[in-house]
Amino acid sequence: MATSADVAQHAGLSRSTVSQILNGREHLFSEETIARVRASAAVLGYRPSLAGRTLARGTSDIVITLIPDVTFNPRLRELVDIITADLTAAGLTNLLRFVGSEESLHDTLLGLKPFGVVSLAPLPPAQERRIREHGVHLIAQPREAQVAIDEEIGRLQARYLTDAGYDTLAVVVPVAVRERGFALPRERGAKAWCSEQGVRVLPTLRVALERGGAQAAVAKLPPRPVGLVAYNDEVALAVLGAALHQGRRTPEDFGLIGVDNSSIARASTPSITTVDYDIAFSGHAIAGLLLQRLNVQDVADPAHQVTDRLRVVAGDTTPAPTS
Incomplete structure (x- = not known):
């Protein structure tokens, strides 16, 4: 296996120069020198040692x-x-x-x-x-920013349902404790919107994501039309199945909106109205911050960078908004 010393000999350069270029310090050298090192490394089939790179740079790859x-x-x-x-x-x-x-x-x-x-x-x-x-x-993500994002998701869900004509809403969350970090802010956001708009809110419904896990919760719903704010699309699907099983019609008897714009929301029959967020933007932004050695705190209002890109994808579980 070729070593950095072999590359140096082949390129006609010092071992120090080759070592620095191979360990990420190209900015110290001319393009011609960098090209010579890379060409020699390719000819010799040189592969860097992870341990060596870690030792030289102080970090691994x-x-x-x-x-x-x-x-x-x-x-x-x-x-x-x-x-x-x-x-x-x-x-x-x-x-x-x-x-x-x-x-x-x-x-x-x-x-x-x-x-x-x-x-x-x-x-x-x-x-x-x-x-x-x-x-x-x-x-x-700073905790306060993540909370703000989830609260805005809940507000958007509640606003969409009230715009669609529902004057009574209920929030539906999973019973799983591990989901509460995201579920509680979404619930708060939805209820805050309802309080501000004078919309009636029923007690929060809790469902288990297992067979029959939403039946008891759905049975508590009144006979009048209700808009349901679901924690995510999986919870929405559980509620949808239970409600249809009990003879309720959507969107006439209940409206339903989830979160994630997942394949199950689109493939469900009827399809589920859901909140979408810009995954590509978030993914590229996160990687970009790391590669540029920046921090989330360097971004102006990081929560709004996400919430400004939220959108509702209409499905069959809600009528078209009236406003």
Whole structure:
């Protein structure tokens, strides 16, 4: 296997020059010198040593992306795929890890010396401090920004249903504790909108994502038309199935709106009205911040960068808005 010394000899350059170019310090040299090193490396089939690059640069080529402890739905996977593609194009490897204990994350950081850490959910302050104390670049959405985004999603859902003519709403959330970090702000946002507009709100309905898990909740609905604000498309699908099973009609007896614009919302019969967000924008923005060594705090009003791109995708579970 060719070494950097072999590349230096083939290119007719010093080992120091070749080592610096191969370890990411191209900006110190002319384009001609860089081209000679790359050409020699290609001819010799040189492959950099991960351990050597880590030692030379102080970091590895690995990025750790922390996945929130929620249902790993297709939209979350799409976001991860976009981030991974951008990092791969920059020569980095994206390692996925579900958010776990502070100690396990600490051990990972020490062992891998990552180029950076991306957290797709707000981190506990203590965990965030430990990452930064090790000199690791961290991209994480501030908790207040994530809460603002979820509250705006709930407000948008409630507004769409009231614009569609429903004067009574109910919020539907999953019973799973791990979803509450996102579910509670969405519930607050929907109820805040209703309070501001004088719209009646029924007690929150809780459903289990299992067979028959929404039947009892749907049975509590009054006979009059009700607009249902569902935490996401999976919850909406569970409610839809239970309501149709009980002989309720949509959108006549109940309106329904989910979140995620997932394939199940589009493929469902009837199709589910849902809130979409710009996954591509978010994925490219996250990777871009990491590669440029910037922070979320460097972005003006990061929550609005997301909420300004929210939109409702109309399905069969709501009539066309009247305003």
